[in-house]
Amino acid sequence: MVPIQIAVSILLLYLLFQNVDLAQAQQILSTTNVPVLLVSIVFFILSSFAIGLALQSALKATKAEPPFRSTMLANFGGQLLSDVTPAKSGYFATPILLNQLKAVPLEKGLMSVMAVGAGNFFVKAVFSSIALIYFLYRIPSAIMDSTVTNALLIGIIILLICGLGLTILVWTNYFSSTLLKLCRLPVIGNLIKKLESIRLMFSKDKSAMRGSLKTIIVSVLGSILFSGVSLFLLANAIGMTEPSLIDLLFMGPLTAAFMYVPITFAGLGLQEAAYVFLLTGISSSPDTIYPIALTFALLVRLIAVTTDLIGLPPLLKTSSGLLSSFKIKKQKD
Numbered sequence: 001m002v003p004i005q006i007a008v009s010i011l012l013l014y015l016l017f018q019n020v021d022l023a024q025a026q027q028i029l030s031t032t033n034v035p036v037l038l039v040s041i042v043f044f045i046l047s048s049f050a051i052g053l054a055l056q057s058a059l060k061a062t063k064a065e066p067p068f069r070s071t072m073l074a075n076f077g078g079q080l081l082s083d084v085t086p087a088k089s090g091y092f093a094t095p096i097l098l099n100q101l102k103a104v105p106l107e108k109g110l111m112s113v114m115a116v117g118a119g120n121f122f123v124k125a126v127f128s129s130i131a132l133i134y135f136l137y138r139i140p141s142a143i144m145d146s147t148v149t150n151a152l153l154i155g156i157i158i159l160l161i162c163g164l165g166l167t168i169l170v171w172t173n174y175f176s177s178t179l180l181k182l183c184r185l186p187v188i189g190n191l192i193k194k195l196e197s198i199r200l201m202f203s204k205d206k207s208a209m210r211g212s213l214k215t216i217i218v219s220v221l222g223s224i225l226f227s228g229v230s231l232f233l234l235a236n237a238i239g240m241t242e243p244s245l246i247d248l249l250f251m252g253p254l255t256a257a258f259m260y261v262p263i264t265f266a267g268l269g270l271q272e273a274a275y276v277f278l279l280t281g282i283s284s285s286p287d288t289i290y291p292i293a294l295t296f297a298l299l300v301r302l303i304a305v306t307t308d309l310i311g312l313p314p315l316l317k318t319s320s321g322l323l324s325s326f327k328i329k330k331q332k333d
Helices: 002-017 022-030 034-061 068-082 089-102 106-138 146-171 174-182 189-193 196-204 206-237 245-260 270-281 286-332
Strands: none
Touching: 002 270, 022 286, 034 068, 034 106, 034 206, 034 286, 068 089, 068 286, 089 106, 089 286, 106 146, 106 206, 106 245, 106 270, 146 245, 206 245, 206 286, 245 270, 270 286
């Protein structure tokens, strides 16, 4: 799938750039208000910190609370991997980072990441649904065609499915009871019994994890708010004053839904196209705003990746540890 994902990303970006004069983009960047841009970056980092706070709360509920700094570094490392993986799946490496940095048991780290993921998916799915209704009324019906609406709905449905799946694993007994029933089946029952350790792992901290639910939801809402303020400041920094704070507050989670569609790396090309469509759709002069809208979308991507580089040191440290482990195992064999 990797060659296909790369090809789709490049094709989407090529199509987006067809109607843009690079000189215009350069002019927009040269007139950027740097102080406002820097404040925008600060709010973007705060958005990531809010998710790290949710993760810390979940880890505390499992009695495996590492230092806050370690949790944040692992969170940024997971986010950095999610920036270059389909459907942002790289974030599920966060438990390994926590284990390598502060010896957090893998099962507790995995449970915590899944709990945060469930809350994150559900909150963003609800927020995105409201945002879709908002933009259906905000954008003229002649522009908001059924194809775009269906694409946005697919993204929201993916968020809901992911949230539901993780919720079943983390906060219900359905997973455990289903495995027990499947173990009684002939032929494949013995194979399924090997998943018993996984069943016990998810059952152990389930009740304790429920105590972190409120903090997770509040933290995710805080992350959305910080992200919306960051987008608003970024828009003003490059001279795009037409979208309001409410527009961008709804636009962030709605476009983020495309990051979970596994046909490109973290929605590369898809999210940018969604930003351009929504920004030109609410504008009174769509042709004029197109270059600045695309510049805005690319800056959002650039800021996301560069701020997540905070997680590069723990990633390098973890990779060294893993390489050493493989080397020792090879010598023993």
